[in-house]
Amino acid sequence: xxxxxxxxxxxxxxxDMTFRAIRVLKEADLILAEDTRTTSILLKHYxxxxxxxxxxxxxxxxxxxxxxxxxxxxxxxxxxxxxxTPAISxxxxxxxxxxxxxxxxxxxxxxxxxxxxxxxSSGLPDEKFCFEGFLPQKKGRQTRLKELSEECxxxxxxxxxxxxxxxxxxxxxxxxxxxxxxxxxxxxxxxEETVRGTLEKIIAHFTMNEPKGEFVIVLGGKNKKEKRNNxxxx
Numbered sequence: 446x447x448x449x450x451x452x453x454x455x456x457x458x459x460x461d462m463t464f465r466a467i468r469v470l471k472e473a474d475l476i477l478a479e480d481t482r483t484t485s486i487l488l489k490h491y492x493x494x495x496x497x498x499x500x501x502x503x504x505x506x507x508x509x510x511x512x513x514x515x516x517x518x519x520x521x522x523x524x525x526x527x528x529x530t531p532a533i534s535x536x537x538x539x540x541x542x543x544x545x546x547x548x549x550x551x552x553x554x555x556x557x558x559x560x561x562x563x564x565x566s567s568g569l570p571d572e573k574f575c576f577e578g579f580l581p582q583k584k585g586r587q588t589r590l591k592e593l594s595e596e597c598x599x600x601x602x603x604x605x606x607x608x609x610x611x612x613x614x615x616x617x618x619x620x621x622x623x624x625x626x627x628x629x630x631x632x633x634x635x636x637e638e639t640v641r642g643t644l645e646k647i648i649a650h651f652t653m654n655e656p657k658g659e660f661v662i663v664l665g666g667k668n669k670k671e672k673r674n675n676x677x678x679x
Contacts, residue, residue, distance in 0.1 A: 447474075447519045449512075449544045451537060453530040453556025457633035459490050461557050467491050469554065473523035477512070479536055483527045500524065502536050509543040516549050530558045534578040534603055559632055560601045563661035566639055567599075567627030570666070574599040580612070590619045597666040606630075606656040610648065616664060617644040625665040631658035 450469050455461040470476060470493050477500035478484035484497060500508065516522055524531050524540060530553070531537030544551050564571050575598050580586055593600060604612050609628070616624070622645040629639040636658065640650050 446550060447516050447521045448550035448552055449516055449540065450521070450523045451531050451541065451551070451553040452523050452525050453554060453558060454484075454487055454525050454528060455633065456528040456557050456559050457631065457637070459487065461633055462487070462491065463554070463556055466554055466556055467493070470495065470523055470525075472521065474520040475515070475522045477522060477524045477540075479526040479531075484525055487525075500536060500540070505536050505539050509540045512540060513543050513547050513549055516544065517547065528557070528559075530556060533558055533560075557633075559603070559629075559659070559661050560663075562632055563627070563629040563639070564599070564601060564663050566629065567663035568641060569599045569625060569627060569663055571599060574601060576601045579603050582608075590615060594619045595667060597668075599666050600664045602662040602664065604660045604662055606658060606660065609656045609660050609662075610651050612662070613644060613648045613651065616662075617648060620644065620664065620667075627663040629661045629663070630656070632661065634658070 450473070452466050452469055454466070470488070470491070473495055476484065476488075476495050476497045478497045479501045481497045481499055488494070488497075500512075512522060524537055526535035526537065529535065532541060541551050560576060564574060575596060577593070577600055580589060580602060602612070613626070613628075616626070623643050625642070626644050626647055627639060627641045628647055629637070631637045640647055
């Protein structure tokens with residue numbers, strides 16, 4: 446029976462591709478790609494010549510039913526994003542939901558995603574955490590930050606190089622400049638870097654050093670001492 450297979454792709458180093466992911470892409474009748482130009486580099490590296498079709502946030506609303514219909518007709522379709530696991534802060538959720546609604550089999554392969562290595566290498570508690578992805582850029586941003594100021598679990602965020610300093614500064618305002626944070630960029634690439642310390646220290650680092658690459662922020666949760674201090678002032 447044909448199905449939709451969600452295929453994680455490397456977030457940097459092309460060697461992070463799994464043998465199984467390569468086989469699935471080679472066997473697929475069609476590969477849905479967030480950006481066919483980006484995916485073509487990966488496919489060429491592994492000598493995969495299957496047909497591609499664009500599937501991104503600007504067209505997924507209109508195409509999910511048609512894609513689901515093609516799977517029901519017997520086509521095995523693989524879904525990839527530019528990097529990492531589709532549907533995690535990337536297109537894919539709508540198609541997965543539509544396939545499930547139509548009783549089409551959906552399989553997600555294990556593989557690369559940015560937040561796991563960032564969390565593990567942060568040195569912050571990782572037995573419990575919450576993944577926030579990209580914060581709202583405008584509407585609802587301050588409300589969400591206020592809500593998260595009471596979060597005790599480690600928090601994970603994605604951010605661009607253009608907004609990283611602004612975001613870290615807002616974190617210092619809502620969570621306190623002494624809150625521990627780990628910021629990773631260019632994970633698995635040549636210029637991979639992780640800096641750890643207080644928000645105040647990390648803000649100073651990226652003020653002095655121009656931010657480049659995609660960022661994962663791992664922020665410590667509210668600790669017991671902070672909670673006691675807040676209770677004392679109430």
